[in-house]
Amino acid sequence: MTKSNAKNDPFLRDLWYFGIVGSEIKPGQMVQKERLGELVLFGRTHDGEAFAMTDICPHRAILLSGGEMVKTETGTQVQCPYHGWRFHPDGQCANIPSLTADQSEGVDITKIKAKIFPVHESYGVIWIWFGYDSEAEPCLDPPVLDIPADSKVRMHDEGDFNCDMDAAVISLMDPAHIPYIHNQSWWRTPKTMHEKQKTFGPIERGFSMLPHKPSSNSFIYKLFGTGITTEIQLELPGLRPEYMKAGDKHVTTVTIVTPVNESKTIISIILYWNHPVVSFVPKWLIRQAVHIFMGQDSTAVDAQAIGMSYDPPQMFIHDSDIPAKWYLALRRNWETHRATGEPFVNPVKEPVTLRWRS
Ligand code: FES
Ligand SMILES: [Fe+2]
Incomplete structure (x- = not known):
């Protein structure tokens, strides 16, 4: 399926986005969220199946x-107030109460549909598909993280950015x-700045700061002992998992950027871990750090x-702004790929080492 609405579409499509953390909707519940400028109703049937449809009747x-949400013999239905x-969870109209018996014969309610969005639930997250063709099936598999798919969300936080x-x-x-920006004595300050170099390589629809020993100036990493490696990935549209691993133990911080609309974005931070050290850290402390x-x-x-908003030019300098340039190229190349059907071009072709001071 190629891109059909190239003009004036501020959002990348034909991609899976973060919808909502699964535990936020219990069976028989629904909640509205704005995603990519659309009001989406996320729901969970009484049988536990997640679904998403337009929130606009x-x-x-x-x-x-x-x-x-009404429990019926044929399954859960959403009833307009x-x-x-x-409506059935697949968007199909199930009943129009105002129709008299003879009027019902003249109206084919199966032709009435609420717009729906494909969803997939894994890693405790309900992912939602936004396609250029809103009728088409997803052409990509849902996001894959390097942790078991049934990993439990240990902590979740969210922030609104006005950008x-x-x-x-x-x-x-x-x-x-x-x-x-993150100048705090227990983390980093301009005084602790030193030269760093990190090697990046391509991943599907993105790039990775390849596994490396954490920075010596980061106090938190010292908690995890020796043998720890860190890898940070960025995959379109805005999935940024950070894996800290020591043997079979991991602490995984998944940061996901999701457009609410053109000028508002949410950042979701989801933590998974099986590392015993982290379980001893009080959750309020972790939450506080994430908040800060x-x-x-x-x-x-x-x-x-x-x-x-004053439309100034921006400068991207070597090497610290190279990842930003890569992201912008990924974005452009994805649009081109979907519009033309030509293969997607990853701007990161092979491992490359960047150097900067931070
Ligand atoms: S507006 Fe929803 S049933 Fe009339
Ligand atoms: Fe930051």
């Missing part, structure tokens, strides 16, 4: 999330901001968004 546009129309998706992703792949980091990034990108 096809009848007269009231929000379905104000209605209820306005006139009680019902577009690109600024948010770039902020996550920018090593030079760390001593300034996310708050610092959000303050920075919000201020940057104000500057960007």
